[in-house]
Amino acid sequence: MQKATHEPEWNPTRLREDRPPYLALLQLLQDDIENGTLQAGVRLPPHRKLAAQLGIGISTVTKAYRTAGQMGLIGGRSGQGTFVLSPRDRSSPAETGDDVNLGFNLSPRIGxxxxxxxxxxxxxxxxxxxxxxxxxxxxxxxxxxxxxxxxxxxxxxxxxxxxxxxxxxxxxxxxxxxxxxxxxxxxxxxxxxxxxxxxxxxxxxxxxxxxxxxxxxxxxxxxxxxxxxxxxxxxxxxxxxxxxxxxxxxxxxxxxxxxxxxxxxxxxxxxxxxxxxxxxxxxxxxxxxxxxxxxxxxxxxxxxxxxxxxxxxxxxxxxxxxxxxxxxxxxxxxxxxxxxxxxxxxxxGRFQQLADTMRLESAARVEMFRSIFADFADLPDGNVMGYHTWLPLPSTSAAQDLYYTARNQGLLLTPPGAAAVPSVEEAGIRICLGGDADRGSIQSALHRLRRIIDTPAEQFLTYA
The missing domain is CATH 3.40.640.10 (Type I PLP-dependent aspartate aminotransferase-like (Major domain))
Structure with a gap:
């Protein structure tokens, strides 16, 4: 990490009003890093100070900082605070292998x-x-x-x-x-x-x-x-x-x-x-x-x-x-x-053969998903199985946390909120099991996703 600078601090005064405060703060932080307003090494305001400055809850700031950390944009240093990371210090999906796309609903390759x-x-x-x-x-x-x-x-x-x-x-x-x-x-x-x-x-x-x-x-x-x-x-x-x-x-x-x-x-x-x-x-x-x-x-x-x-x-x-x-x-x-x-x-009759094969392949992939997430409540009915399924989560915020953490670990998921009608909570994530990836690659990606879910967020990033 680059040498930390204690001045200037980030001093935003206003958030967009067309989205929840947590997402508005996260977007502002990401935009200011990408456009150069926030340079690598700049210290971010403490949670309490930024919450008072923007008129939002401390938990909202904590959540936005945590998600930004899971995205690899910021990092904490014990006793010093939270700082913008340089590109070379950020976590890269390449460190964990090639990106696996569980967010784009393409049919599996079956001939x-x-x-x-x-x-x-x-x-x-x-x-x-x-x-x-x-x-x-x-x-x-x-x-x-x-x-x-x-x-x-x-x-x-x-x-x-x-x-x-x-x-x-x-x-x-x-x-x-x-x-x-x-x-x-x-x-x-x-x-x-x-x-x-x-x-x-x-x-x-x-x-x-x-x-x-x-x-x-x-x-x-x-x-x-x-x-x-x-x-x-x-x-x-x-x-x-x-x-x-x-x-x-x-x-x-x-x-x-x-x-x-x-x-x-x-x-x-x-x-x-x-x-x-x-x-x-x-x-x-x-x-x-x-x-x-x-x-x-x-x-x-x-x-x-x-x-x-x-x-x-x-x-x-x-x-x-x-x-x-x-x-x-x-x-x-x-x-x-x-x-x-x-x-x-x-x-x-070739189309019918392909359809029959697709049903079998899709069923095998869904059964693999159901086995890995067997302890999750409210999984979709296993009697009708396609090449996408649904991973229920406690809340939209839990889905958002998982999305950003998985992305930082090289797993691409459907962005939470993409399917929700305004005012509706999207407490889950669609998991796509098709595309060019073979069954083994999908299974490996699902096991990685399960490890991310089972690992407390604090183990990915700890803030002062």
Whole structure:
């Protein structure tokens, strides 16, 4: 550590008011270090002095200092105080090995790219390739839609080719559904911890989000009815299978109750069902229970990979023409090449083989997680397992402490608060078990995460 300087001290006078004091102080400290206002070796004010100066609690200062220390920005020297660290004195993830990303929800590698390469090799020698780049390919996708409709079929849910609107992935499908169902600026009902991609899209479109309380299966009918009456909202966005971030799955009775409420209160539903292919049991889509008021979304990227931007929306008959116009207006069309690849994977049975393998691989990874964190209460139901899961923690602050400590130790997690609707506590962290990392690497990362949780914060950094 560089030689400490006792002057000047850091003397902030005001915190941002748009976030909790702890986070505002942490952000200010981080910003001033990064922009050079706080140089290495500068002593920080004692906790009590800074608390009085800013009009906040001593515990708030302590928490911000502790988190900054876990991030490697500051350090304590016995009897002297707390000081800004120089870059060379800061802890580095490299000291503990390569970064492991448990925060980005990518499908595990199970042979998808090899299967796609085989299809593309065949296409390279097929005259149909030229047609896929022609304007006429838009009409040619009718046959592809039928193939996809057959794949989506399950007991009680049998969409036809005319019901299918192809999209450039599920995110495009969500945007399409909002265009069709929600008036500009209208409130949207969502799970109190919701998909981060939906939060981002709603923010850009200025849709206020109305949180709906959840239990171990997801949103509860009682909380939904209370929220929709209080807010007047007419659109619900939800993920009934392997909800992100919590990995919760609604049972049949819960889905039926949600459908009854939709009819009773005349609301529309955007059903984000991108993980349903991972379900180990046949669960009816909400769209099968109230098809006239539900847009059902699926995606091939959740199996084939993030860069494979193709999805399907099952759209009620009354909205189909409007949906096709909206696709033309926003993207003109979807990729005929990607659609042809999916159709061939489906027709040859290769897609089903990959899906079956993905279920087994995901189940193995979740079981590994459940074994390492077996003593934690309220882990997600082990009957439906995908490649993300939920680690419950006592509070949002505990999740934030874990996030920064893990990051400093070379483990990347989903930032706490990313999924929470304003005023909702996010007492946990989504743990992603996929990506290019093999099973052994994931297991090692989970054991490291468990050691971090079991180690008191004071053992990572001690302040004077």
């Amino acid at each position: 998808q790219r090899e299967a796609i390469r085989e299809i593309m090799a065949d296409l390279g020698n097929d005259p149909v390739l030229d047609d896929l780049f022609a304007h006429s390919s838009i009409e040619a996708q009718r046959a592809h839609r039928q193939t996809i409709a057959t794949w989506l079929t399950r007991p009680g849910f049998a969409p036809g080719s005319d019901d299918i609107v192809l999209t450039n992935g599920a995110q495009h499908g969500i945007d399409l559904a909002l265009n069709l169902l929600a008036a500009p600026g209208a409130p949207i009902l969502v799970e109190e911890l919701t998909y981060v991609g939906f939060k981002a899209l709603a923010a850009t479109r200025q849709f206020p989000l109305v949180p709906v309380g959840m239990d171990e299966e997801g949103i509860t009918p009682e909380a939904l009815e209370t929220a929709l009456i209080a807010s007047g909202a007419k659109v619900l966005y939800c993920m009934p299978t392997l909800q992100s971030p919590t990995a919760r799955t609604m049972g049949r009775e819960r889905r039926e109750a949600i459908a009854r409420l939709a009819r009773k209160h005349d609301i529309r539903i955007i059903e984000d069902d991108v993980y349903s292919f991972l379900a180990s049991q046949e669960l009816p889509p909400i769209a099968s229970l109230c098809p006239e008021r539900t847009i059902h979304l699926s995606s091939f990227s959740k199996l084939l990979g993030l860069g494979f931007r193709l999805g399907a929306a099952v759209v009620p008959a009354a909205l189909r023409d409007q949906a096709q116009i909206a696709v033309r207006a926003t993207a003109w069309t979807t990729s005929a090449l990607l659609t042809e690849i999916v159709a061939r994977l489906l027709e040859t």
